[in-house]
Amino acid sequence: MGLSLKVPGAFLLVFIHLVWIGNFCPAYSQQKDPKADLSPIHTAIPLLTIAPDARSSGMGDNGLTSEPDVFSQYWNPAKYPFCTAPSGIGLSYTPWLRKWMNDMALISFSSYFHPDRSGQQAIGCSVRYFNLGEIRGMEDETGGERPSLYPYELAIDISYSRRLSPSFSLGMTFRYLRSDMGIHITEEVSPANGFSIDLAGYGEKYILHQGVESLWNWGFNISDIGTRISYDGGKTYQFLPAMLRLGTGFLYPLNRDNRLGLYFGIHKYLVPSLPVYTGTTSGEKALYEEKLDKYNRMSSLKGVITSFSDAPGGFREELKELIFSAGTEYSYDQRLFFRAGYYHENKFKGNRQYLTVGAGILFKGIQADVSYLVSTVRDNPLDQTLRFSLSLDIQGIKEWLY
Numbered sequence: 001m002g003l004s005l006k007v008p009g010a011f012l013l014v015f016i017h018l019v020w021i022g023n024f025c026p027a028y029s030q031q032k033d034p035k036a037d038l039s040p041i042h043t044a045i046p047l048l049t050i051a052p053d054a055r056s057s058g059m060g061d062n063g064l065t066s067e068p069d070v071f072s073q074y075w076n077p078a079k080y081p082f083c084t085a086p087s088g089i090g091l092s093y094t095p096w097l098r099k100w101m102n103d104m105a106l107i108s109f110s111s112y113f114h115p116d117r118s119g120q121q122a123i124g125c126s127v128r129y130f131n132l133g134e135i136r137g138m139e140d141e142t143g144g145e146r147p148s149l150y151p152y153e154l155a156i157d158i159s160y161s162r163r164l165s166p167s168f169s170l171g172m173t174f175r176y177l178r179s180d181m182g183i184h185i186t187e188e189v190s191p192a193n194g195f196s197i198d199l200a201g202y203g204e205k206y207i208l209h210q211g212v213e214s215l216w217n218w219g220f221n222i223s224d225i226g227t228r229i230s231y232d233g234g235k236t237y238q239f240l241p242a243m244l245r246l247g248t249g250f251l252y253p254l255n256r257d258n259r260l261g262l263y264f265g266i267h268k269y270l271v272p273s274l275p276v277y278t279g280t281t282s283g284e285k286a287l288y289e290e291k292l293d294k295y296n297r298m299s300s301l302k303g304v305i306t307s308f309s310d311a312p313g314g315f316r317e318e319l320k321e322l323i324f325s326a327g328t329e330y331s332y333d334q335r336l337f338f339r340a341g342y343y344h345e346n347k348f349k350g351n352r353q354y355l356t357v358g359a360g361i362l363f364k365g366i367q368a369d370v371s372y373l374v375s376t377v378r379d380n381p382l383d384q385t386l387r388f389s390l391s392l393d394i395q396g397i398k399e400w401l402y
Helices: 009-020 077-082 282-297 300-306 315-320 394-401
Strands: 087-095 105-113 121-131 152-165 168-180 192-209 212-226 243-253 258-269 323-332 336-344 353-363 366-375 386-393
Touching (some): 077 121, 077 152, 077 168, 077 192, 077 212, 087 394, 152 192, 212 300, 386 394
Antiparallel strands (some): 087 105, 087 386, 105 121, 168 192, 192 212, 243 258, 258 323, 353 366, 366 386
16 A cells, blocks of 8 residues: 655655654654753664564564574674574564554565584575555656655675684674665655674573573674765765664573573664754854764764764763663473563653563474564554564474475
8 A cells, every 4th residue: 555645855755764664753742851852863774773583572672692593693693603503594574564554564584504513603694675665646846646656675684603612702794785765756866775794792601590500691783884875976974773782691491391581682873963953043053064064974983983972962861872672581392482571762862662572483493483562652653563483494394304
């Protein structure tokens, strides 16, 4: 189902990124705190910020330090050498903003394999395709109808990871990006292409807790450090949603058949703050334009460094940029899984605050997972988001068949 619009091309471009994709602040509809201003982090290609798999999203978007699986490519590719299966493939499907429309969806394919029997190294790859639906019925300046738009976003990446010790590994991901609004809305608007890299680490250690051997793990991922994105031939630029993720987890066996995993993460965008114009005089306007020009010319690496100290409200506002997530996973006989989690982003920085639940079943090397999101703030378009994932342990399926 499409949407009929009669709007200028420039406005349409903004509309797609801020409304259709859902990368905006629901806090706009709530009462504003007089002591603080809305100042979300502005980034391009929101596809990169969406959790693609049902397992991790069922735990409050916690996949950084959870047990390694085929979908580790997005969260932490350094987990792949710790996968017990030598290879695997996975497919996820997420209907997007179903409360508003029915033709938007995120489709994700992931795969990995161990090139040698030692399992000391791994190669992973993934493809994510974000279908933004159809936009039809636009009229040009003469009153005629323009062709429909079919915007989409695409990410294709490959990773290499290796154990540096029995308990720690590093991984690196190389990614190609494309964001296409369907057709040229104007001569000055064109598809955007880019590249980025991730650097990740993962460690685990078995420890004795109350006489039971438990697994403690930790990890980090510095993701999407890369080129800036431009839709107008280089006149203006947007930063990729570079992010620093830190996390830890604890897997505790309750008894022979029952296990409980607890996971916690802290995340921060490594993106500079967009200058905000609050003045009224010509001098203040000139200063704002100077800051905006400096922002547009800033390199990605400098933006990463600047992101730790450029919040308009100083250090207190920098703390508001921290995002927290917590999740748990209960498993029975490593075949039935039940999950829950919570994700919290400051209401002035994006206001993504929600509870998640999920479940999964594993049978003969085939695992199916589903998750459901319940917003804890009003007017959140992400509310009631469902995700579905299917993963295959290739070796396990071969042993079952033969």
